[in-house]
Amino acid sequence: MENKEKGFRIAVLSGKGGTGKTLVSVNLAALQADSAYVDCDVEEPNGHLYFPMEKEAKTQVYSPIPQVNDDLCNGCRECVDFCRFYALAYINEKVKVFENICHSCLGCGLVCPTNAITFNNSTVGTVSTGKHQGIHVYSGSLEIGKASGIPIIKELLKKSHKEKRLVMTDCPPGSACIVMESIKDADYCVLVAEPTIFGAHNLALVHELVSLFHIPYGVVLNKCTDSKNPSEKYCEENKIPILAKLDFDPELGKLNSDGKIVVWEKEEYRTIFEEMASRIAKEVGHETVVGIER
Numbered sequence: 001m002e003n004k005e006k007g008f009r010i011a012v013l014s015g016k017g018g019t020g021k022t023l024v025s026v027n028l029a030a031l032q033a034d035s036a037y038v039d040c041d042v043e044e045p046n047g048h049l050y051f052p053m054e055k056e057a058k059t060q061v062y063s064p065i066p067q068v069n070d071d072l073c074n075g076c077r078e079c080v081d082f083c084r085f086y087a088l089a090y091i092n093e094k095v096k097v098f099e100n101i102c103h104s105c106l107g108c109g110l111v112c113p114t115n116a117i118t119f120n121n122s123t124v125g126t127v128s129t130g131k132h133q134g135i136h137v138y139s140g141s142l143e144i145g146k147a148s149g150i151p152i153i154k155e156l157l158k159k160s161h162k163e164k165r166l167v168m169t170d171c172p173p174g175s176a177c178i179v180m181e182s183i184k185d186a187d188y189c190v191l192v193a194e195p196t197i198f199g200a201h202n203l204a205l206v207h208e209l210v211s212l213f214h215i216p217y218g219v220v221l222n223k224c225t226d227s228k229n230p231s232e233k234y235c236e237e238n239k240i241p242i243l244a245k246l247d248f249d250p251e252l253g254k255l256n257s258d259g260k261i262v263v264w265e266k267e268e269y270r271t272i273f274e275e276m277a278s279r280i281a282k283e284v285g286h287e288t289v290v291g292i293e294r
């Protein structure tokens with residue numbers, strides 16, 4: 001891998017779940033013996049199924065949740081009006097906090113004119129770290145019912161930032177603010193898209209998002225067949241580099257759904273992913289980004 005001093009961060013994203021984002025990120029990470037893989041899909045983390053951790057270390061992640069002192073509250077409802085997540089309500093002359101939909105923005109505390117609001121830390125999930133066959137693995141998990149995984153992603157990024165190696169970030173699906181958090185420090189973004197009209201629509205959403213960040217990017221077209229590929233057409237029309245085209249292959253689907261790393265299982269896929277890595281390297285102007293060292 002080039003640039004060991006600072007590391008190189010590649011974020012893999014897609015407009016929706018099930019497009020092959022995790023397939024691409026785990027296999028790119030697996031090409032290199034000492035890379036890091038960060039699973040930021042904290043609502044449905046499944047990277048650990050590909051990279052089960054040896055000596056897993058878990059830490060709790062906390063988030064501030066408002067507590068209202070009824071003796072200080074004058075019932076002005078400024079906090080209720082402020083909260084755009086509807087996590088506060090004024091009921092029976094008291095402010096009620098719906099903890100599970102609070103996004104911990106701290107705003108209600110700032111607008112309260114009587115300083116009736118303070119914040120207590122509440123658990124939102126966990127971050128796990130460990131290694132699998134030399135790959136440094138970071139995985140986050142949001143507790144069921146909690147509103148926002150952003151504190152967990154921040155913790156994952158903080159921990160993985162110390163890595164002076166190739167870091168593959170497997171982002172949450174979609175194009176919401178939680179995805180922005182995952183890609184904002186990336187050196188390069190890989191967008192994964194399916195060959196359908198919906199695939200092209202979802203690709204357009206993530207394309208719009210990465211364009212805002214001015215990070216170089218390219219597309220991996222997954223599940224390709226001989227039929228028309230609206231996502232490929234979108235790339236051509238918008239002059240987006242196509243890093244690779246993965247054909248629809250039931251065997252690949254089976255290996256992947258069994259939690260197998262296809263570049264370790266089949267030479268044919270190793271070659272495809274190595275070419276994808278070379279293409280990324282070319283796009284960012286490095287000789288090698290994802291090394292071919294394993």
Ligand code: SF4
Nearest residue numbers: 083102103105106108
């Ligand atoms: S911290 Fe933010 S999200 Fe939570 S209740 Fe207050 S205003 Fe709403």
Ligand code: SF4
Nearest residue numbers: 073074076077079112
């Ligand atoms: S802003 Fe403060 S004083 Fe006003 S209702 Fe909310 S907690 Fe009470």
